[in-house]
Amino acid sequence: MVRYTYRLRPGRSAAAALLAEWGRCRWLWNEAVHQQKSGQKPTFVRLGKLLTEARARLPWLRAGSQVAQQQMLRDYAKALDRSFKVTRCGRPKVKSRKTSLPSLEYTARGFSIRDGRLVLPKGVTIPVVWSRELPSLPTSVRVYRDSLGHWYASFVIRREVEFHPPGQGSIGIDWGVSTTATTTDPRFDLPYLGHRKRCAAELAKAQRKMARRRRKGGPQSRGYREAQRQTARLARKATRQTVHDSQVWATRLVRTHDLIAVEDFEPAFLAKSTMARKAADAAIGAAKRVLIERATRGGRTVVLVRPAYTTMTCSSCFARAKRLELHERDFRCEVCGFADSRDRNAARVILAVAERGHVGVEDVRQSAHLLRGRGSVAV
Numbered sequence: 001m002v003r004y005t006y007r008l009r010p011g012r013s014a015a016a017a018l019l020a021e022w023g024r025c026r027w028l029w030n031e032a033v034h035q036q037k038s039g040q041k042p043t044f045v046r047l048g049k050l051l052t053e054a055r056a057r058l059p060w061l062r063a064g065s066q067v068a069q070q071q072m073l074r075d076y077a078k079a080l081d082r083s084f085k086v087t088r089c090g091r092p093k094v095k096s097r098k099t100s101l102p103s104l105e106y107t108a109r110g111f112s113i114r115d116g117r118l119v120l121p122k123g124v125t126i127p128v129v130w131s132r133e134l135p136s137l138p139t140s141v142r143v144y145r146d147s148l149g150h151w152y153a154s155f156v157i158r159r160e161v162e163f164h165p166p167g168q169g170s171i172g173i174d175w176g177v178s179t180t181a182t183t184t185d186p187r188f189d190l191p192y193l194g195h196r197k198r199c200a201a202e203l204a205k206a207q208r209k210m211a212r213r214r215r216k217g218g219p220q221s222r223g224y225r226e227a228q229r230q231t232a233r234l235a236r237k238a239t240r241q242t243v244h245d246s247q248v249w250a251t252r253l254v255r256t257h258d259l260i261a262v263e264d265f266e267p268a269f270l271a272k273s274t275m276a277r278k279a280a281d282a283a284i285g286a287a288k289r290v291l292i293e294r295a296t297r298g299g300r301t302v303v304l305v306r307p308a309y310t311t312m313t314c315s316s317c318f319a320r321a322k323r324l325e326l327h328e329r330d331f332r333c334e335v336c337g338f339a340d341s342r343d344r345n346a347a348r349v350i351l352a353v354a355e356r357g358h359v360g361v362e363d364v365r366q367s368a369h370l371l372r373g374r375g376s377v378a379v
């Protein structure tokens with residue numbers, strides 16, 4: 001299952017209809033929450049009864065789409081179920097009018113696409129910005145509004161694995177801050193793109209404005225809220241650009257490679273790291289996610305290699321060098337004399353590990369020692 005998300009441009013009446021629909025669904029959700037609090041465990045049958053009974057009793061509820069309302073209660077049942085299974089996960093809470101964002105789900109019988117518009121029950125039709133083609137008929141759609149007031153439709157498409165023709169072999173990928181992805185083949189490097197720098201400067205400016213207008217305690221001024229909205233808008237713009245760059249890069253890389261060895265790096269998002277570092281980490285996260293998704297969908301072999309020792313191992317003879325300082329950008333092997341840029345060497349190590357059927361540098365060293373008949377591991 002894959003999601004395809006598009007911007008919606010509802011007119012005034014369609015937007016009002018969506019909000020009214022959300023109001024009705026929210027009421028149902030909150031009814032279920034109250035039932036649960038009063039001691040009845042709302043089973044799926046009970047929730048179904050709640051819907052039938054409420055729709056019979058309340059004409060205003062009947063005016064809404066049954067599909068969206070059923071789906072809302074299904075979501076509630078899922079959330080409740082999760083809250084019992086996952087520790088420290090609270091029971092579903094009341095959705096307040098002020099703080100919850102509208103989100104409506106329609107299954108196949110609740111929506112259609114006609115003349116480029118999304119057609120929902122009760123005669124609501126909404127123009128869609130078709131930024132890319134839908135590959136096949138969607139099985140469901142989630143219509144939601146974000147914190148900026150933009151509406152989106154996220155279609156679910158059931159898609160078979162599509163096998164690409166055989167590629168040209170394998171590639172290793174090392175993640176980094178100044179270059180998001182360094183690969184064993186320089187043609188496939190993903191630079192940390194400059195055009196985002198302009199966006200980052202605008203973002204920093206907006207954040208400074210927000211800080212200036214901030215009041216300690218009490219409600220915030222209109223000027224502050226305006227700056228806050230502007231900051232959110234710029235942040236979203238930067239994210240969209242990052243994701244787009246990753247998609248273009250991943251598609252090109254997956255088309256031509258059979259084995260893709262990826263450093264299994266998880267950004268930490270530490271509170272003390274700078275905004276620039278956070279943005280670079282977010283770019284890595286986006287690229288890694290998109291790459292793995294596309295490669296799996298394309299039937300490619302993806303190997304996630306643990307990052308430990310990848311920068312301090314020689315990709316040519318697997319000898320271990322001393323740890324490099326962060327400013328040292330070049331790797332040089334004292335055993336065999338191999339030299340390359342630090343990141344390129346790391347990418348080559350990652351690929352070499354994956355090609356030997358392992359997921360960590362240590363595993364390769366251990367199996368090499370065992371092959372030599374030493375039995376014990378001396379590192």
Ligand SMILES: [Zn+2]
Pocket residue numbers: 314315316317318319333334335336337338
């Ligand atoms: Zn070496």
